[in-house]
Every structure is written in C-alpha cells, then in structure tokens.
C-alpha cells in the first residue's frame with residue numbers, strides 16, 4: 001500500500017490536504033448502482049461509467065482536513081480528548097488502545113453531485129445515477145487518502161491506526177458530527193453542517209481514526225464479526241453469532257441496500 005507522506009501532520013494542528021487525482025473503484029460504482037453481471041442491459045451502464053469516469057474525476061475537488069489530538073481517557077462508549085471534547089459511540093470497539101486520535105473531514109466538493117442532480121431532474125436517470133455513484137466512490141477515495149496520510153504519520157512514530165469510525169454509522173450518533181465540526185475549520189474546504197447534522201456537500205466523509213502502538217491495532221480490525229446488524233451493507237466480516245453483539249447499532253445510520261433496477265431511463 002502506498003502511504004501519503006506529503007502533508008506535515010502535527011499534534012494539535014489542523015492540516016489541509018489537497019488530492020489532485022482521486023482513484024476510482026469501478027467495482028464500488030457498480031455495487032452502488034446495483035449492477036449485477038447477469039443484468040441484460042448492463043452494457044449501457046458500463047458505457048455510462050466509461051464516458052463519465054474521466055470528466056467527473058476532473059470535476060471532483062478532493063480535499064481533507066486532519067487534526068491529531070491526544071486522548072485523555074477511553075471507555076467503552078466515551079472518549080475524552082486531552083483538551084476536553086468528548087466523543088460518544090462504540091469507541092471502545094473501534095478505537096481500542098488509542099493514545100491519540102485523528103479527526104478528519106474529507107470532501108470532493110459539490111460539482112459532481114450538482115451535475116448528477118441536474119441529470120436526474122432532466123430525466124437522464126442512467127447518467128444521474130452513475131454520476132451519483134462515482135461521486136460517492138470519489139468521496140470514499142478522499143477519505144481513504146486522508147486515512148493514508150494519518151497512517152504514514154503513525155508509522156513514522158512507531159504506531160499504527162484503527163479503522164475509520166464515522167458519525168451515523170456503527171452505533172455512533174450522527175449528532176457527534178458537532179464535535180468534529182467544532183474541532184476542524186470545515187469552511188476552509190467548503191463543508192457545512194446542517195441543523196440535522198448532515199454535511200453539505202453531501203459527498204463528504206467525516207470521522208475519527210485511532211492511533212496506538214503498532215502491536216495493538218491495524219486499520220483492518222473492524223468489529224463486524226461481533227456486530228449483529230441485520231442488513232448492514234458495509235459488513236466486512238461475517239457475523240459470528242456465538243460471539244454476540246458488540247455494537248449498539250440502534251442509533252446507526254447505515255443506509256439501506258440500493259434498490260435501483262438497471263432498467264431504462
């Protein structure tokens with residue numbers, strides 16, 4: 001894995017990262033659309049992906065804000081930063097052993113999602129849905145590159161990182177966005193938080209990454225094997241029923257499965 005060492009992250013500082021070329025996971029785009037290999041008219045969706053990938057990657061403005069802070073205490077559902085702010089959720093599962101955390105907000109700007117909405121409004125459903133799926137995957141790439149930057153910093157300090165943990169997912173209320181937005185100057189990258197804690201542009205990702213001694217954490221250590229969420233589309237490990245539930249996902253914003261049929265526009 002290539003790690004990004006371009007940005008000089010420092011404890012206590014908010015650092016703005018710009019990503020010139022965001023990679024696109026085309027399989028992720030297909031999954032987001034609900035495109036299956038057996039679909040008869042899959043070719044027209046593939047053609048739309050081919051046509052839109054390059055221009056939409058050019059339109060995306062990948063940026064992220066990252067701030068690393070020391071942890072004062074970490075309990076199963078409550079993490080307190082050394083300078084006072086408190087983050088609540090399944091932090092004991094996702095961020096176990098963390099001595100520091102990196103708070104981040106990543107975005108691709110609003111250009112691609114505005115184009116997607118315009119196409120949908122005008123009845124061009126194939127282009128609109130493909131653009132929306134590409135935008136989601138590019139936002140995920142921006143978050144991944146931010147994660148790589150944090151990991152490069154951690155490894156240079158003989159540490160490693162936990163998985164990313166985002167408000168609205170896996171038992172962390174979306175209201176925890178207010179903590180992240182009070183710690184990071186989100187306007188610098190054009191991201192705003194609504195009264196209901198939704199981000200604008202929508203194609204933005206925020207979250208927390210734990211940093212701990214390398215022998216204690218890995219970025220792939222998701223607690224999905226112990227989580228009994230019934231229909232989570234982000235599940236990364238099969239549920240091991242005998243291990244019970246580790247995550248209170250009742251407050252979780254995991255989105256429902258995509259239902260778009262790959263029929264006409």
Ligand code: SF4
Pocket residue numbers: 169170171222223224225227228229232233234235236247249252254
């Ligand atoms: S199964 Fe889903 S809700 Fe549960 S920990 Fe994994 S990603 Fe989170």
